[in-house]
Amino acid sequence: xxGVTQSPxxxxxxxxxxxxxxxxxxxxxxxxxxxxxxxxxxxxxxxQYYREExxxxxxxxxxxxxxQFPNYSSELNVNALELDDSALYLCASSxxxxxxxxxxxxxxxxxxx
Amino acid sequence: xxxxxxxxxxxxxxxxxPVELRCNYSSSxxxxxxxxxxxxxxxxxxxxxxxxxSTLVKxxxxxxxxxxxxxxxxxxxxxxxxxSDTAEYFCAVREGGxxxxxGAGTRLFVKA
Numbered sequence: 001x002x003g004v005t006q007s008p009x010x011x012x013x014x015x016x017x018x019x020x021x022x023x024x025x026x027x028x029x030x031x032x033x034x035x036x037x038x039x040x041x042x043x044x045x046x047x048q049y050y051r052e053e054x055x056x057x058x059x060x061x062x063x064x065x066x067x068q069f070p071n072y073s074s075e076l077n078v079n080a081l082e083l084d085d086s087a088l089y090l091c092a093s094s095x096x097x098x099x100x101x102x103x104x105x106x107x108x109x110x111x112x113x
Numbered sequence: 114x115x116x117x118x119x120x121x122x123x124x125x126x127x128x129x130x131p132v133e134l135r136c137n138y139s140s141s142x143x144x145x146x147x148x149x150x151x152x153x154x155x156x157x158x159x160x161x162x163x164x165x166x167s168t169l170v171k172x173x174x175x176x177x178x179x180x181x182x183x184x185x186x187x188x189x190x191x192x193x194x195x196x197s198d199t200a201e202y203f204c205a206v207r208e209g210g211x212x213x214x215x216g217a218g219t220r221l222f223v224k225a
Contacts, residue, residue, distance in 0.1 A: 004156070033211070042117075042203050042215035043157070056211035090156055100145050100164065100207060104156030 004093050004105035012111045013081050021076040021108045023091030032074040033102065034066060035090040043090055049074055050096075078110075086112045115140045117206050119216035127224050128196055134189040134219045136204030146187040147205040147213070148178055157203060163187065174198070199223045 161172025
């Protein structure tokens with residue numbers, strides 16, 4: 001079975017730009033969640049998608065948005081990038097919206113200059 | 114509201130010595146508890162989880178953790194560490210909903 005894959009692995013943007021990060025979930029998983037991990041911190045929950053619907057959101061502004069597609073892959077979009085958005089963005093998939101075990105991708109390292 | 118406190122930001126230890134990484138959580142309801150490990154430039158990997166039942170949970174790579182409800186703790190232990198255990202360890206809590214809350218992490222550094 002294939003694991004969780006994220007693209008790109010690294011990205012450099014300038015303040016004010018928009019970015020799209022992509023995630024392919026593990027085979028058989030219908031739930032994807034996104035996390036932001038700042039340097040030296042634990043992952044912070046952004047939101048979760050279950051069967052193409054957002055069913056939970058953390059304390060992030062509306063310029064953080066997402067999509068989940070029929071094949072359960074997902075995108076994270078961030079508009080009007082700020083310097084503080086620089087972080088490792090992790091995607092995790094699980095089986096079911098209450099599935100307790102998260103399978104993580106290796107992340108996308110975003111640098112905002 | 115849920116929160117997770119990892120009491121040590123860094124733990125240096127010699128190879129083959131025992132180690133304990135401490136974690137306390139706060140929650141008003143029953144929770145699921147987890148420990149994840151993150152190696153450099155990688156995502157997080159589940160070490161072990163507590164959902165219910167026995168309070169002593171065994172995980173991969175020889176790690177185990179004990180759930181203590183009265184002390185709201187979930188400390189991670191290993192009786193003998195290896196160089197390859199050097200990594201960042203995250204304690205996490207989930208109240209049964211969709212949101213998993215992570216601690217700030219503990220950097221385990223195993224010295225030869």
